[in-house]
Amino acid sequence: MSLRINDLAPDFKAQTTQGPIDFHQWIGDSWAILFSHPKDFTPVCTTELGYMAGIEPEFTRRNAKLIGLSIDSVDQHARWSDDIEQTQGHRPRYPMIGDTDLAVAKLYNMLPADEPGSSEGRTAATNATVRTVFVIGPDKRIKLMLSYPMTTGRNFDEVLRVLDSMQLTAKHKVATPANWKPGDDVIIAGSVSDDDAKKLFPDGWQAPRPYLRIVRQPR
Template sequence: MSLRINDEAPNFTAVTTQGTINFHDWIGDGWAILFSHPKDFTPVCTTELGYMARLEPEFAKRNCKLIGLSVDPVEDHKKWAKDIEETQGCAVSYPLIGDSDLKVAKLYNMLPADEPGTSEGRTAATNATVRSVFIIGPDKKIKLMLTYPMTTGRNFDEILRVLDSMQLTAKHKVATPVNWKSGEDVIIVPAVSDEEAKKMFPGGWKTLKPYLRITKQPQ
């Protein structure tokens, strides 16, 4: 079954570099980002894991946990983590899921449900679709899904930007425009009438069209 935005994130129990976890219990009452990799000791993923390690404090400020996944055993992850720290200058302190039985990759539609075998003998090319990012909310529902090709490093600054937008818009009746960054003007959602908006946005707004009203970012 395919996954869509606002579907419940499939729960699972898995071994990680920080012990066995139940995914939903591990998320707790905050946000989480699950990002996957087709193989350990691959160049692009090495840079990604290192960059996320540097960004982790920013995600923590937003009550958001990070967890990686790679289609290899945990023992390999621990060896890979040493390479990541050496080459990227930052140690990985978030957990990495060992998905050697392909269970989580299949559960999240990154590999076909009937894919046979285990990680043994598989290459990055055969796992090419295990290059996804999922943002999961406190309600355990999927808020974002992105899948990248193996040769293109993911933009995790963008993931942080999206998280800022989603946390803001979950709290206030606004949406964020193209290329928005935290602190910039936002859009009052069309479902809010002008009368309601007067109470909600006392600082006023600029009407470009009846459906496009621009206002300062609420705090």
């Protein structure tokens, strides 16, 4: 099953480093960042998990929960966490899913549904496609998917930036332009007529083109 933006995020039950979870129930009324890894004890992923552990408070401040996934057991995740803490200076405190039967990876279309076997004997190369970030909203729908090659570390500051944009645009009838950062000007959504825009943005806007209406970011 292929997944698209705004699809309902597949629900599942799994074992994690913080015990069993029912995914949708675990999300609750929060946002969720599910980020996956091909294999434990891999170099790029070690840096990623450590970095996410360091900036987890930034996600918490935005009502977003972190959860990792790797094609290995929960016991191995715990041992890997020791290495992450020792080499990166931060220990993951968020749950990490043990996906030894490949079930979640298949459910989220990171491995073929008919992929045989379990985590035993698999390598990072055979799990190479399991390197995706999913941002899931409180409505349990997929808001973002980012997939990276194994040799390129993910930019999790960008995930924070996108989360800020999505939370802003979910609350206000605006969109964010290229390279937007919190505090920058935004664009009035195309679905808003000029008459309605006058009510929403009484201070007016700049319009280099009729379809490009620029306003200050709503607070």
